Amino acid sequence: MFIAALGALLFLLPFIGIALRLPWMRLSEIFGDPETRAALWLSIRSSAMAAALSCFFGAPLAYVLARRAFPGRSVIRALMTLAMVLPPVVGGVALLFTFGRNGFVGARLDEWLGIRLPYSSAGVVLAQTFVAMPFVVVAVESALVRQDTRMEEAARTLGASPLTVLRRITIPTIRPALLAGAALAWARALGEFGATITFAGSFPGRTQTLPLLVYSTLDTDPGAALALSFVLLAVAVVVLGLLRDFWFAGMSDRGKG
Numbered sequence: 001m002f003i004a005a006l007g008a009l010l011f012l013l014p015f016i017g018i019a020l021r022l023p024w025m026r027l028s029e030i031f032g033d034p035e036t037r038a039a040l041w042l043s044i045r046s047s048a049m050a051a052a053l054s055c056f057f058g059a060p061l062a063y064v065l066a067r068r069a070f071p072g073r074s075v076i077r078a079l080m081t082l083a084m085v086l087p088p089v090v091g092g093v094a095l096l097f098t099f100g101r102n103g104f105v106g107a108r109l110d111e112w113l114g115i116r117l118p119y120s121s122a123g124v125v126l127a128q129t130f131v132a133m134p135f136v137v138v139a140v141e142s143a144l145v146r147q148d149t150r151m152e153e154a155a156r157t158l159g160a161s162p163l164t165v166l167r168r169i170t171i172p173t174i175r176p177a178l179l180a181g182a183a184l185a186w187a188r189a190l191g192e193f194g195a196t197i198t199f200a201g202s203f204p205g206r207t208q209t210l211p212l213l214v215y216s217t218l219d220t221d222p223g224a225a226l227a228l229s230f231v232l233l234a235v236a237v238v239v240l241g242l243l244r245d246f247w248f249a250g251m252s253d254r255g256k257g
Contacts, residue, residue: 018229022223022226023224023226023227026224030223030224030227035204035208036224039208039209039212040210042121042124042206042210043190043209043210043211044190046121046128046209047128047132047189047192050125050129050132051186051189053125053133054129054132054135054185055182055185057129058134058136058137058181058185062137062141062144063140065077065080066141067144080138081134081138083130084134088193089194089195090194091127091130091195092199095123095127095130095195095199096118099117099123100117119200119207120200120207121206121207123200127192127195127196128188128196129189131189131192131195132184132188132189132192135185135188136178136182136185138181139180139184140174140177140178144174147173151169151173152165152169186239187235187240190210190232192211197212197215202215202216210231210232213228214229214232
């Protein structure tokens with residue numbers, strides 16, 4: 001019990017430290033600042049887009065990884081896992097040398113379509129999607145691997161098309177995992193720092209998200225940095241708290257079944 005208490009304190013004390021030093025009387029001033037509101041709005045918009053893209057590309061990838069055997073599947077799985085633990089700044093460097101103006105993809109995008117992703121709002125979304133999508137892939141693939149496929153096989157035997165089976169049976173069954181993966185991807189994208197600042201920079205009103213603003217104001221206005229950090233912490237606590245209740249409720253329902 002004593003060791004468990006110490007472990008809990010390890011996580012609680014930093015949050016308590018922020019709350020104790022938070023400039024409560026300045027909150028309206030801090031969040032009324034145009035630069036803060038621009039960073040907050042950009043963070044909300046870009047993280048929502050990153051979560052949507054993570055689901056759009058990640059869910060089909062998870063389905064293929066779980067249900068299809070093909071050369072290189074284990075490599076893709078390993079890369080998905082690696083992307084979850086990779087230092088974000090390394091991911092940003094990889095994106096820069098791939099999608100930058102001199103990258104093997106970025107050079108062609110610039111030459112053929114006039115698209116330049118680095119140091120743009122689109123670059124922020126790309127960086128956030130890169131670090132967030134593995135959470136969707138892992139969550140959905142795990143659900144598909146555990147899923148009982150007898151209902152799908154029965155539906156096919158009765159003449160249902162693959163699209164009907166996917167729409168009427170597979171997706172409803174894995175919906176909890178998909179929602180959980182999307183929420184985790186959104187929370188991860190909202191707090192992304194390293195890949196974003198490396199690939200997209202920190203330009204106010206264009207690529208400066210809330211975590212980047214926290215970093216830039218830490219030396220000049222520690223109170224504002226604390227307030228912004230508190231917002232990010234509050235969002236993370238709410239999302240993870242809802243997910244925890246959701247997961248436990250799901251496990252309870254499966255246990256009753």
